[in-house]
Amino acid sequence: MTLLEAIVATVILALVGVACLEGTQRAATLQTRAEMRMVSVTRAQSTLAEAAAGISVGAGSALVRDIPHDVRVGVRAYQPSWASGAGTSLQRVDVEVTDARGVVTHLTRLVESPRQPTRP
DSSP: OOHHHHHHHHHHHHHHHHHHHHHHHHHHHHHHHHHHHHHHHHHHHHHHHHHHHHHHTTOTTOOOSSOOTTEEEEEEEEOOGGGTTSSEEEEEEEEEEEOTTSOEEEEEEEEEEEOOOOOO
16 A cells, blocks of 8 residues: 555545534434423423413413413413303413523413303
């Protein structure tokens, strides 16, 4: 093997090594983003479940006791036209969670809540 062949082989090996390392770095970045997204979705799902449970038992707007600063919960009354004569109403529960990068995860659920009895 000549010196020129050794240099060419070393350059080719270095190029392949750099490409592999860049791929590994990108995979690690994607993994980190996926983990952050999973944490945000899990927090939003748990907050949404707690808020929906509070509505279904009639707790009203005092749904979630300790809401972190990066979580917003909104509740809106929703009465579809097809359910106007029913004894229940629906409420729309919106939850938004902002992760450390500023990405917002938004989840919505319709919750059936008993209607307050009307006085004759």
